[in-house]
Amino acid sequence: MLESGQIPNPTTRSIAALGWDALTRNDPDLGALLDAEARYQTASLSMVASASVAPPSVLCANGTxxxxxxxxxxxxxxxxxxxxxxxxxxxxxxxxxxxxxxxxxxxxxxxxxxxxxxxxxxxxxxxxxxxxxxxxxxxxxxxxxxxxxxxxxxxxxxxxxxxxxxxxxxxxxxxxxxxxxxxxxxxxxxxxxxxxxxxxxxxxxxxxxxxxxxxxxxxxxxxxxxxxxxxxxxxxxxxxxxxxxxxxxxxxxxxxxxxxxxxxxxxxxxxxxxxxxxxxxxxxxxxxxxxxxxxxxxxxxxSSGAFQSTMKRVVDNAKALSDELVTLGYDVLTGGTDNHMVLVDVRAAGLTGIVAERALEQCGILVNRNKIPGDPHPPTVGGGLRFGTNILAQRGMGPFEVRACAGIVHDVLSGIRVRDAGHYELDGALRDAARDRVNALCARFPLRFDDE
CATH class of the missing domain: 3.40.640.10 (Type I PLP-dependent aspartate aminotransferase-like (Major domain))
Known part of the structure; x- marks a missing residue:
């Protein structure tokens, strides 16, 4: 039986529109959660190395x-x-x-x-x-x-x-x-x-x-x-x-x-x-x-030129991020990077990976804890952080903005008061100031899609 407004000979476009309308009308709890996730991704400064953002046409093709x-x-x-x-x-x-x-x-x-x-x-x-x-x-x-x-x-x-x-x-x-x-x-x-x-x-x-x-x-x-x-x-x-x-x-x-x-x-x-x-x-x-x-x-x-340009920006941004973190005093593994990834040993700063990850997440910055060579910590704790520049490049950020990202990361990590390997305290004013800087960057560089 056709739902109200449904056409008897649907196209992909019409089905997508009808589907979202039915979802938000008949399952508002799920629809609200999906909308919340979209807003969260837009407002988060993601430097997760194992992630990129799928363009709308890819998302559309994946739900047909x-x-x-x-x-x-x-x-x-x-x-x-x-x-x-x-x-x-x-x-x-x-x-x-x-x-x-x-x-x-x-x-x-x-x-x-x-x-x-x-x-x-x-x-x-x-x-x-x-x-x-x-x-x-x-x-x-x-x-x-x-x-x-x-x-x-x-x-x-x-x-x-x-x-x-x-x-x-x-x-x-x-x-x-x-x-x-x-x-x-x-x-x-x-x-x-x-x-x-x-x-x-x-x-x-x-x-x-x-x-x-x-x-x-x-x-x-x-x-x-x-x-x-x-x-x-x-x-x-x-x-x-x-x-x-x-x-x-x-x-x-x-x-x-x-x-x-x-x-x-x-x-x-x-x-x-x-x-x-x-x-x-x-x-x-x-x-x-x-x-x-x-x-x-x-x-x-x-296979497009836009994608190649984004990948070039990924590499340039990773080098800039690595250089800035070194300048700020962090132990960057191998002294730099050839790809999109920057690995940092945070133990010298008196931190564990999980503490650093959670404190940054409080401020809207997403990176993940990672074990590093010679790490005594289990994977759930880790002694390092793994940064990546895929999504920063997709937003259109360049080396200048990436250095600003490194500065926010540094201010947050420097303000952590460690209680033990998995617990910490972070001053609320510091958190809010970092969050405001993240919001400003994300607003200037909204998520972009190489969707030719």
Whole structure:
């Protein structure tokens, strides 16, 4: 039965309008919470390194009638009827992913990079197979073999770390590879501010007969814009999320370059076919059609000149943020950054990561606590902060404004009175003054969307 005002032959635009009207009318509590979140994001100075802001057209594509489509399988080979339009949309997303990253193959179905990583491992490794990856405390990721992850429970995992200066030591990585003889080496990080040398990783992998998996979730936008070296033709398989820096929906991609026709571990199947089977039916059932449509839209934006300009601003802003924090007396890991990320050891300031994070959040500044090399604190506390400049760049801020952001951060952190590792006091006048400065910056630089 049609709701009042509903048209019998709807379009995406009309359904979106009717949906919001019905939501706010019939579920005002949920509608009010969604509006509150939109206002919160607009008024917060987000320097969360693992986030970017999806443009309206991406959000629109992620909430369409495609959510009504069930279509296990791949274009032209579905296990359900009614996927003709979805087939075209998924094919479009695949072609755009290949073009943006210069890949020979792309699978756009993973629900996240975590599920993409697990699918790749499942395709390449038997249970108990060997992995070599960056240690979590040195900036690695849970799905790279951490003990809390299924990847650390199902596989024999060894880790490499960073040198005393915080940089990767490729000689030590080779030594670890020779000692452990892994089946898969993972090149990727969630908290590492320098370039990853993919040719050197590939040379190490070839030396020990391992597959190289590059996880570029945190730097995918920079890779797409040519501002970080690409792993596509060095790694056997590349994975990424689509939301951390690509301003897309929650989801992941699997990409292959020149090795896409290489024989998989079974000795019979080409690698790209093994990746297809690993995602479906190996690790996922039905894909999320709306998310794939949103990926297609985000990838179109990622190929635009506006996106490249934003990524350039991301890098410039990160360098400015790092330099200013050093000037203000903070211990910036590796002494700087090559990407969007700045890692700060706050222990010298008498703080813990959780105390610094919560105090800044009180003032409308969002950063996250992070473990750092040699950190005695558990992940829930952390001895460091991880800053990122993705969203600052999307707002249109430049180095001058980023230095102002660093000044606000410094004033807040300097005013914290620590009670213990997880508790503190912050003067109300200081908090309100910082909040006013944040509000002024956010008002001058409202959230911008590279939505061509």
């Amino acid at each position: 009638v495609l959510s009504n489509v069930t279509a296990e399988g791949y274009p032209g080979a579905r296990y359900h009827p009614g996927a003709a339009h979805f087939d075209e949309i998924e094919t479009l997303a695949v072609e755009r992913a290949k073009r943006v990253f210069g890949a020979q193959f792309a699978n756009v179905q993973p629900h996240s990079c975590s599920s993409a990583n697990l699918a790749v491992m499942g395709a390449l490794l038997p249970r108990g197979g060997r992995i070599l990856a960056l240690d979590l405390d040195s900036g690695g990721h849970l799905t790279h073999g951490a003990g809390a992850s299924v990847s650390g429970k199902y596989y024999d995992v060894a880790h490499y770390g960073v040198a005393r200066d915080g940089n990767l030591d490729y000689g030590t990585i080779l030594d670890r590879a020779l000692a452990h003889r892994p089946d898969v080496i993972i090149a990727g990080a969630s908290a590492y501010p320098r370039w990853l040398d993919f040719p050197r990783f590939r040379a190490i992998a070839d030396r020990v007969g391992a597959y190289l998996l590059a996880d570029i979730s945190h730097i995918a936008g920079l890779v797409a814009a040519g501002l970080h070296p690409s792993p596509i033709d060095y790694a056997h398989i590349t994975t990424t999320s689509t939301y951390k820096q690509l301003a897309g929906p929650r989801g992941g991609l699997i990409l292959l370059g020149k090795d896409h026709r290489r024989t998989a571990p079974d000795g019979r199947t080409e690698l790209w076919k093994q990746m297809q089977r690993a995602v479906f039916p190996g690790f996922q059932g039905t894909p999320d059609p709306s998310s794939i449509a949103a990926k297609a839209r985000a990838l179109a934006i990622a």
